[in-house]
Amino acid sequence: MAEPQASPAPGAALPPYEQLKYRAAAAVKLGGTSGAAQPLVALSAGQxxxxxRLLLNFQLSGSVKDQALALYVNSKLYAEAVPQFHEWLLAGMDGQxxxxxxxxxxxxxxQEALFxxxxxxxxxxxxxxxKAYREKVQTVDLRNPHQWFPVARALQRRIIYHAGPTNSGKTYNALQAMRAAQSGVYCGPLRLLAMxxxxxxxxxxxYCNLITGQERREVPGAGHTACTxxxxxxxxxVDVAVIDEIQMIGDETRGWAWTRALMGVPANEVHLCGDGSAVPLVRRICEEMGESFQLNEYDRFTKLTVEEDGLVGGYSAVQPGDCIVAFSRRDIYSIKQYIEQETKHRACVVYGALPPETRRQQAKLFNEPDNAYRVMVASDAVGMGLNLNIRRVIFHAVTKFEGGKVSVPVSVSMLKQIAGRAGRRSSQWPEGLATCRDPADVARLQEALAESVVAVAAMLGELGLSVKDMFNFCMAPASASDLRLxxxxxQFATKYSKGQPVTLDISVPDRVPASTEELRHMEAAHQVxxxxxxxSYRFDAEVFPQRDKIQALAERICGLLDKGLRRLTRMSKSGIDIAELPSRPEHENMLECFGDELEMLExxxxxQRLNETRGKRQGRRRAAPSEAQAAALAAAGELDGEAGEGSEAGQLAESLRGAIEARLQREQRREVRPRRKGWQADQQAAAGEGTGAADGEAQLQQQQRRQQPEKEKAVAPGQHRHQRRxxxxxxxxxRQRQQAEEQGQLGRPGGSGLPGKRRTPEQQAAFVERMRAQRERRAELKRMRVEERQRTAMAYVMGAEEAAAATDAAPATHHPTKSHVRRERLSAAAAGPPGQHGVPEGSGSRQGSNAGSDSKGSSGSSGAAPIRSGWNRLMSLFK
Structure with missing residues (x-):
């Protein structure tokens, strides 16, 4: 028995790996031919x-498994390696x-010491x-997509970004670099551009090849390629690659293609052309790939002016060089037809569904100065791929339908791209013009063509933030339409700009939300x-302190929201109207710390709404105001006269005038397009009937419903739907019972059949007799089905011959139907008392309650014996 060891000093260091490796090898040698290592130091049972215990805890630790996985030791290899490590560690055991x-x-x-x-x-x-597992992981690792292109990664590429608006020469300079190289490739978004x-x-x-998804044109000896x-x-x-319209890297449906081309095209120089919106993303991708990035910025060659009055005179006043942009095929052809009927011009059409060759032909007709096609009607397809001699771009609308149902605003980048087609440097027009058919849409166009400032950036513009900090705040998950957020x-940006710690001072109550309004306040707090x-993850920890505390607060809010949803579910099932419940003050005041900022934004x-209302009023026909509205307008005029510009009274007058204008516009639209009141009203109108009778009947029905007693309605406000029904x-x-009692119909035989009718004693006795007869008939049919199954089973057990003999010995029986059994039962009841179990004698069924009795008086007993014997033999097989 080994001598007990003195307790070691805590924190003793483990010996190095090489020393344990040498001792483990020596222990294996001491084991000899047995192959089992002999420890160099004896261990007691307690040791x-x-x-x-130490090594078992090490093996089951999740953190150890994660660290091992970082070394590409998967779970299967880990389960095999840990026991081997255990044995190896014990084999190299020494005193230290x-x-x-x-x-x-x-x-x-x-765990930290042993790992x-x-x-x-x-x-x-x-x-x-x-090594094998590492190679497998790297082939399917989606976190580093640039590693999927080994040919491009073998080159030290140079990325040159040509950023500028339309008609700035950025694509021209990039193509000139491709032409000057020995080999090159052009990547365009459309077949039209590639062609x-x-x-x-x-x-x-x-010499240049053409490769698109629809065709391939290969020229012998060509070193350049134009492709989609x-x-x-x-x-x-290749030596030089040009990727056009690089801003489409953010497109939801086709952005992957630009990402793939940017990361994987094998070229010494990669020229990117587009507006500056994609510069931050491209710069970051280049940093991840370890490649150089150069930004060349361009300005527009010609001036682009917005006509603020809109299209004066409508489409009948279009001029040569005008391009009307509409966003539906139906509008395009309607406008084309109107222009050709009302003016002397002919109109070309361009939209996405047309083949590229057709679009090129239409563009050629429009660009030729000596023909009648001097006007173009196009869709947003005119924004890319065509060089056109456009003098003025006219937007039919600044909204379009998505999916044929929802009207959405046209994006700012699309408006800038299309409007920039006017007044190109190569065209005959020295200046470009842009406007809208509706003067109310001009403000939207002007905003799009101005410097691209996000609403959030405008809100933070006066805080003096750096470009990097401004970008981080603008990219934060805060919608400009949510005023509280x-x-x-x-407030966070203001504190950051002043050098103060950005703290979060909201007070979240411990009470679970008990209404939909409280739930909404809690959700707003969670968003903040x-x-x-x-x-906090994008700025220093000193600026955004106590992140762990705020993280715990977020988890607590999530727990309260979960409990609140369950509570509201229970309340809804119990019939409580949760939408009508008020909100408690502690929930309403959670975001009170942002009150000053919220008031300023409101x-x-x-x-802003006042300015928009003023802009919408311009150019619209005024309706005749009523006397009250005219008096209100006069009061607004007096306020304007008494107050100076920008004063509170002036703003009140402007607000009053805007509300009246909006009311007049609604009334005017209602007169032009009356509100539909259902198919019944349409039918009455089609038949020439007036709505007065229908309205009078509806009012009469509503009055009758109001006069109904409350006890008949019996509907409480808090009841659930099924409870109300x-x-x-x-x-x-x-109500029906009361009516029947008044008419004296209740309790009478063969009464009115109303709910709650009472039967007479004779009717009740007849009903009981009918129910008893139905039960007996069902029992009889069930017994006949059982006997039939027994005969079938007997045929399988006794064999064909024995079954035939048993069938011959049995009297001829028949299988009565329901009507036959009913007739036999009625005749037996008339002749005398019925047999046992309510079955008439001579009906062919077994008589007596004892299955083994030999009742020769029964006409069915002679055939029952072989059936019972066959059934017993069948049951013996299953036993």
Whole structure:
């Protein structure tokens, strides 16, 4: 027995891996031919048990598994390696290792001490397995998509971004660099653009191929290729690549193609063309790939002016060089037809469904100065791929239908792209013009063509933030339409700009939300907390302190929301109208700390609405005001006369005038397009009937409903839907009962059949007799089906011959139908008392309650014996 060891000093260091490796090898040699390692130091039972607990805790630890997975030790390899490490560690046991392990307790400290030894052990023992698993992981790792293109990664590419508006020469300079190279590729968003580059290059003597999804034109000896962005090769190396319209990298449906081309095209130089909206994203991608990035910015060559008065005179006043942009095929052809009927011009049409060749032909007709096609009607397809001699772009509308149902505003980038087609440098017009058919839409166009400032950026514009900080705040998950969230963002940015710690001072109550309004306040608080956390990960911890505390607050709010939803579900099922419940003050005042910012944003929003109302009033026909409205307008005029510009009275007058104008516009639209009141009203109108009779009848019915007694309605405000229906049915039955009692119909034989009718004693006796007869008939039919199954089973057990003999010995029986049994039962009742079990004698069924009795007086007993014997033999087989 080994001598007890002195307790080691806590925190003793473990020996190095090389020393344990040498001792483990020596222990294996001492084991000899048996192959079992012999420990160099004897261990007591208590020490061995302590070491087993340490290594078991090490093996089951989730953090150890995660660290091992980071070394590409998967779960299967981990389960195999840990027992081997256990044996190896015990084999190399010496006094130093024993003392160090005895000073550790199962937990994170022991895991942290043992993992370096385990890591060196598995990396040395399982090198090939780890390498194979690492290669598998890297092939399916979606976190580093640039690693999917090894040919491009082998090159030290140079990325050049040409950023500028339409008609700034950015694409021209990029194409010139491609033409000057020995080999190159152009990647465009449309077949039309690829075909244009293909034609111009070959016309200038530069051999170029064309590759699109629909066709391939290969020119012998060509070193250049024009293709759509989806068709660019990731294997063919070139000197210069041009990727046009790079801002479409953010498109929801086709953005993947630009991402793939940017990361994978194998070229020494990659020229990107587009507006500046994609510069931050492209710059970050280049940093991830470790490639150089150069930004070249361009300005527009010609001036672009917005006509604020709109299209004066309508489409009958269009001029040569005008391009009307509509966003539906129906509008395009309607406008084309109107222009050709009302003016002397002919109109070309361009929209996306037309083949590229047709669009090129229409563009050629429009560009030729000596023909009658001097006007174009186009869709948003005119924004890319066509060089047109456009003098003025006229927007038919600044909204379009998505999916044929929902009208959405046209994006700012699309408006800028289309309007920029006017007054190109190569055209005959020295200046470009842009306007809208409706003067009310001009303000939207002007905003789009102005400097692209996000609403959030405008809100934060006066805080003096740097470009990087402004970008981070603008990218925060805060919608400009949510005033409370915008107020929180404004307060955070204000504190940051002043160098103050950005703290979150909201007070979240501990009470579970008990109404939909309280739930809404709690959801708003959670959005503010998540906004703070989002910003805290993008700025220093000193600026956004106590992140752990705010994280715990977010979890607590989530728990309250979950409990609140369950509580509201229970309240709804119990018939409580949760929408009518008020909100408690502690829930309403959770975001009270953002009150100043919220008040300022609301004031800005009111002023913006006033400006929009003033803009919508311009150019619209005024309806005749009523006397009250005229008096209100006069009062507004007096306020304007008494107050100076920008004063509170002036704003009140403007608000009053805007409300009256909106009311007049609604009345005017109602007169032009009356409100529909259902198919009944349409039918009456079609038949020439007036609505006065229908309205009078509706009012009479409503008055009758009001005069009904409350006890007949029996519908409480808090009742659930099925409870209200049940109460209505009960009230209807009560009403019918009262009516029947008044008419003296209740309790009479063969009465009116109303609910709650009482039977006479004779009717009740007849009803009981009918029910008894039905039960007996069902029992008889059930017994006949059982006997039939017994005969079938007997045929299988006794064999064909024995079954035939038994059938011959049995009297001829028949299988009565329901009507036959009813007739036999009636005749037996008339002749005398019925037999046992209510079955008439001679009906062919067994008589007597004892199945084994030999009742020769029964006409069916002679055939029952072989049936019972066959049935018993069948049952014996199953036993």
């Amino acid at each position: 061995r048990s302590h070491f087993d 290792l024993r003392d160090a392990l005895m000073g550790l307790q199962a937990g994170p400290a022991a 370096p030894l385990f890591a060196q052990f598995v990396l040395e023992r399982y090198t090939d397995d780890i 244009e580059v293909y034609d111009t290059c070959n016309a200038d003597g530069l 962005v989806e068709m660019v090769s990731m294997q063919r190396r 915008s107020a929180a963002l404004l 907390v998540m906004l703070w956390l989002w910003l 004031s800005q929003r009111r002023q 049940q109460a209505e049915k009960q009230a209807e039955r009560q």
